[in-house]
Structures are given as C-alpha cells and as structure tokens.
Amino acid sequence: MPIDNxxxxxxxxxxxxxxxxxxxxxxxxxxxxxLKEGNPRNLAFVGDYGTGKTVLLKxxxxxxxxxxxxxxPCHQFENHAQFSNFLLGTIDRRITVSKSKKILEIFKSHVKSLTVTTPVGGGGIEFKEDDPAFDPMNRMINIFESLYKAVDQPTILFFDDFQYYLKTIGQSEILKPAFTVLTQELEYDIMLTVCGDLNTFEGVQELHEPIARFFEPRRIDPLSRDEIDDAINVPLKSLGCRFTDEAIERTAELSQGRAYYVQLCAHYGLNEARNRQITPEDVSAGLRRVLNRLAIEHFDNIYxxxxxxxxxxxxVIACSDRPLLHKEIINESESHDVTESSAKxxxxxxxxxxxxxxxRNKYQIREKLFEEYIRGKSLLI
Known part of the structure; x- marks a missing residue:
C-alpha cells in the first residue's frame, strides 16, 4: 500500500x-x-539496547x-587527555552552532588560561596526558567553569552512553569530586543528566555508595501496551490508517516495549500492509526486515x-515452543555434541x-526478537 511511512x-x-x-x-x-531555584540535582537513567535512552535525552x-x-554524544577514550579534548571540542561546536560570538569569545578567553601551547578554535586546544601539569579532575572543573561563566545561566550537561565515559574517568575518582567543587563550593547551577546501559553503574551495590547518591540511577521501564498503541496509532490517524488491537498486541509481544523495536515493527509492518487496517499478519510479515536490521546493528555482535x-x-532454547528446564537443555545439547559440563x-x-x-526454574532467551533471530539461524530445526 503506497503511503508515507x-x-x-x-x-x-x-x-x-x-x-x-x-x-x-x-x-x-x-x-x-x-535547578532554576539554585539547587541542582543530577539524574541517571539506565536501560537495555533499544529502550530509547538517546531519544529520552532529546x-x-x-x-x-x-x-x-x-x-x-557516545564516545570512547583511551585516556583522560582525550576525554578533556573531547569536552572542549563539543562545547566549542555547541556554542558555535548557537551563533553567539560573545559567549564563544568569553569561553575561549577562560579556556586559554588553561594552557599557552595551543589556541582554541580550528583544531581546538589539546591536552597531553604526559604533561606533568595535567590534572584530570582540575581540567574537568576548569572546562565546565569556563562554560558556565561564558553562558552565565543555569546549565544542563547531557551525557549519552555514559558507561563509556565512566571507563575513562572512573565512578568516583574524578566525577563526584569535580562536581562537588562546581556545584557546592563554587555554587554553580550545573545539572548532570546521563543515560547508559544496564552495566553503567556495575559494582555499585548499595544506594548509599557515593556515586549512587550522586546520581540515584533509575531504570527505564518498557513501554506499556497502551503506550505502544499511542506511539503507533496517533501518527497514523492523520493518514487514515490504524494498527488493529491484535497488531498492537503482536508488536508488543515482539518488541517487549523497547521503543526502538516498536518503531521497527511499526515501520516494516506498515510497509507490508495491503489496506488501511494493519493486521498482526502484516507485523509478522515485516519481521524478516526487522531482524535483518537488528542483525547488523546489534544481534550479530551478541551471537x-x-x-x-x-x-x-x-x-536449543530458541527452537523450543516453551521455556526449558536446566536438565532439558543439557539433554538436548548432548544430542548435538555438547558435553554436560560444557552445557552447564x-x-x-x-x-x-x-x-x-x-x-520458575526454566530458562528462556531474554529478548523475543533475539530469539526469533536465533531461530532463523538455527541448524537444529
């Protein structure tokens, strides 16, 4: 059915x-x-792949x-110097895009005081970790202090895929002390809001640990069935189309409420539709393209x-029509040349x-779409 998707x-x-x-x-x-009242508090949200963390920040x-x-945005670093250079470059670009020459000049004037070796602008200022004067925590403080003085208003710093940042700066060594100085000693109105995967705060077992108190991490829940209906059928209303209740149920089953998966199921399901009432059969018909997309982006790496x-x-588990007991998995695996010890x-x-x-003592694959992906690859069927 020809329609703008x-x-x-x-x-x-x-x-x-x-x-x-x-x-x-x-x-x-x-x-x-x-934040506007001068009492900034930080936020952290963690979730699975495809739960819509980046979109939530937007x-x-x-x-x-x-x-x-x-x-x-998402970035990975080899050392603290690369991290500091990335912060500077991102801030420089953000202010440049805002087309405020005055703010950019103020920011550059403050940043220039950090070093006399390389000017800001063009390739940007560059820190070197082997420089004996390089101090990661003070560099972070100075960079965000320069930004705050330049914009002269409450500021929110969004960090996406925060797990990669923590691998460089550590969970407590730099971040919390730096922002304690910025927000408590200097009393700057700066708020951190970050998103990351479920392992972002791995090792933080207790809520009273410093990094947990600093962020109070919260898990992003899956979209409910009604929220999936809202995400799909509201945009379709002006087009005179609608996913039937059964099609919404099928989308909810496959996506498990992950926002990105909902979009994929809706997009490819709509492409398969032959009339303006999109059916669960249409959603299932679009599944192959959904899996092809996720294979490239995510599933191939896992598998x-x-x-x-x-x-x-x-x-073995994907090809079963029900969750399996531990012993059932082992028995079936042994028939495919996997020893008991290796299976365990x-x-x-x-x-x-x-x-x-x-x-309930039974095992299943956590992601429904990943299960479908494995079933499509399986040699056991």
Missing part, C-alpha cells in the same frame, strides 16, 4: 510520536525546577528550551561473541551476560 528506522532518531515516559519526564521537570532537551543545554557451545544452547558452563555464562533469564 512516518516511523523511523534510524537508531537514536526522534519518533513521530514520543509516547510514555511520564515518570522520567516528571522527575526531570522536578529537577529542572530545582526529549529532556526539548523540555528545557529556556536553559542552556549541551549534549555529549558471534559467544562460543560455539553457547550458540548451540541458544539454538554455557548456561551459566549466558545467564551472567543477561542473554538468558531464569523464571
């Missing part, structure tokens, strides 16, 4: 309808109020139009990153890596 297939792109996330938005609104930025916001025996375990170890490692989940 409103649903996105691009990772991190804003959907046509931002549905749900009321809890997260209410919390951000509350903290936004605290929505927060839209909610804070009257505040100076800057987003630091190819485990051992051959673990792949066999996954195939494989199950354990797949659970540790969060690929398998156990409920």
């Amino acid at each position: 409103p649903f996105t297939t691009a990772v991190s792109e804003m959907p046509p309808r931002f549905a749900g996330r009321k809890t997260e938005k209410d919390l951000f609104s509350t903290n936004l109020k605290y 929505e927060f930025s839209n909610m804070a139009k009257d505040i100076f916001c800057i987003t630091f 190819n990153g485990v051992s051959p025996d673990q792949q066999t375990i996954l195939q 170890m494989s199950i354990s490692r797949l659970r540790e890596s969060n690929v398998l989940v156990k409920a």
Whole structure:
C-alpha cells in the first residue's frame, strides 16, 4: 500500500510520536525546577539496547528550551587527555552552532588560561596526558567553569552512553569530586543528566555508595501496551490508517516495549500492509526486515561473541515452543555434541551476560526478537 511511512528506522532518531515516559519526564521537570531555584540535582537513567535512552535525552532537551543545554554524544577514550579534548571540542561546536560570538569569545578567553601551547578554535586546544601539569579532575572543573561563566545561566550537561565515559574517568575518582567543587563550593547551577546501559553503574551495590547518591540511577521501564498503541496509532490517524488491537498486541509481544523495536515493527509492518487496517499478519510479515536490521546493528555482535557451545544452547532454547528446564537443555545439547559440563558452563555464562533469564526454574532467551533471530539461524530445526 503506497503511503508515507512516518516511523523511523534510524537508531537514536526522534519518533513521530514520543509516547510514555511520564515518570522520567516528571522527575526531570522536578529537577529542572530545582535547578532554576539554585539547587541542582543530577539524574541517571539506565536501560537495555533499544529502550530509547538517546531519544529520552532529546526529549529532556526539548523540555528545557529556556536553559542552556549541551549534549555529549557516545564516545570512547583511551585516556583522560582525550576525554578533556573531547569536552572542549563539543562545547566549542555547541556554542558555535548557537551563533553567539560573545559567549564563544568569553569561553575561549577562560579556556586559554588553561594552557599557552595551543589556541582554541580550528583544531581546538589539546591536552597531553604526559604533561606533568595535567590534572584530570582540575581540567574537568576548569572546562565546565569556563562554560558556565561564558553562558552565565543555569546549565544542563547531557551525557549519552555514559558507561563509556565512566571507563575513562572512573565512578568516583574524578566525577563526584569535580562536581562537588562546581556545584557546592563554587555554587554553580550545573545539572548532570546521563543515560547508559544496564552495566553503567556495575559494582555499585548499595544506594548509599557515593556515586549512587550522586546520581540515584533509575531504570527505564518498557513501554506499556497502551503506550505502544499511542506511539503507533496517533501518527497514523492523520493518514487514515490504524494498527488493529491484535497488531498492537503482536508488536508488543515482539518488541517487549523497547521503543526502538516498536518503531521497527511499526515501520516494516506498515510497509507490508495491503489496506488501511494493519493486521498482526502484516507485523509478522515485516519481521524478516526487522531482524535483518537488528542483525547488523546489534544481534550479530551478541551471537558471534559467544562460543560455539553457547550458540548451540541458544539454538536449543530458541527452537523450543516453551521455556526449558536446566536438565532439558543439557539433554538436548548432548544430542548435538555438547558435553554436560560444557552445557552447564554455557548456561551459566549466558545467564551472567543477561542473554538468558531464569523464571520458575526454566530458562528462556531474554529478548523475543533475539530469539526469533536465533531461530532463523538455527541448524537444529
């Protein structure tokens, strides 16, 4: 059916309808109020791949139009100097885009005081970690102090895929002390809001630990069935199209409420439709393209990153029409040349890596779409 498809297939792109996330938005609104009152509080949200973390930060930025916001995108660093250089470059570009020459000049004048070796602008200032004068924490303080003095207003710093930043700067060594200086000693109104994967704060076991108190990390919940309906059918209303209740149920089943997966199922399901009432059969018909997309972006890395025996375990579970007991997995795996000891170890490692989940003593693959992907690859069928 020829129709302009409103649903996105691009990772991190804003959907046509931002549905749900009321809890997260209410919390951000509350903290936004605290920031304007001079009492900044930090936020951290963690979630699975495809839960819409990047889009959530974009929505927060839209909610804070009257505040100076800057987003630091996903990036990985080899050392603290690279991290500092990345901060400077991102800030320089953000201010340049805002077309405020005065702010940029003030920022550069403050940053120039950090070094006399390389001017700001063009390639940007460059720190070197082997410089005996290089101090990662003070560099972070000075960079954000320069930014705050330049914009001269409450500021929100958004960090996406924050787990990569913590690998460089550590969970407590630099971040918390630096922002304690900025917000408490210097009394700057700077608020951190970050998103990361479920392992972002790995090792933080207790809420009273410093980094947990600093952020109070919250997990992003899946979209509910009604929120999925809202995300899909509201954009379609003006086109005279509608996903039937059964099609919404099928989308909810496959996506498990992950916002990006919802967009993929909706996009490819709509492409398969032959009339303006999109059916569960249309959603299922689009599944192959959904899996092809996710294979490239995500699933191939997971599957190819485990051992051959673990792949066999996954195939055994994926090809079953129900969750399996531990012994059932082992027995079936042995018929495919996986020893009992290797099967036990494989199950354990797949659970540790969060690929398998156990409920009521039975095992299943955590992601429904990943299960469909494995079933499509399986040699056991």
